[in-house]
Amino acid sequence: IFQIDVSTPTEFTSRVQRLISGRRGQILGFEPKAGWKGWDEVSAHIPESETIDMINELRSLSQGTASFEWEFNRLQEFRGKEADDVIAKRAEAR
Structure with missing residues (x-):
């Protein structure tokens, strides 16, 4: 799981x-970005696999202005339907 901090204009x-x-x-929350009038900073936890192409979608929805920083937060067990799908695909590949 990554901790991400997204900087974005308030309207986005x-x-x-x-x-x-x-x-x-x-x-996790959001607040005005210190020293940046009209900008917010959104904090969140997100699976690493979900960040791979996230910057493209983020830039698209913010007209190219938003960005994010990330850092490793913790490991978390992968369960549920998504985990079952990954296991099935790996089994098919063998």
């Missing part, structure tokens, strides 16, 4: 939150 904050939620992320 709700879109950024939807993007993160749609990628199995957990929003």
Whole structure:
């Protein structure tokens, strides 16, 4: 799981939150970005696999202005339907 901090103009904050939620992320909160009038910083936890092409979608929904920084937060067991799908695909590949 990665900790991400997304910097975005305020008018795109709700879109950024939807993007993160749609990628199995957990929003930790958001607040005005210090020293950047009209900008917010959204903090979240998100699976690493969901960040691979996220910058493309993030830039698209923010007209090229938003960006994010990430750092490793923790390991978490992968369960549920997604895990079953990965296991099935690996079995097919053999």
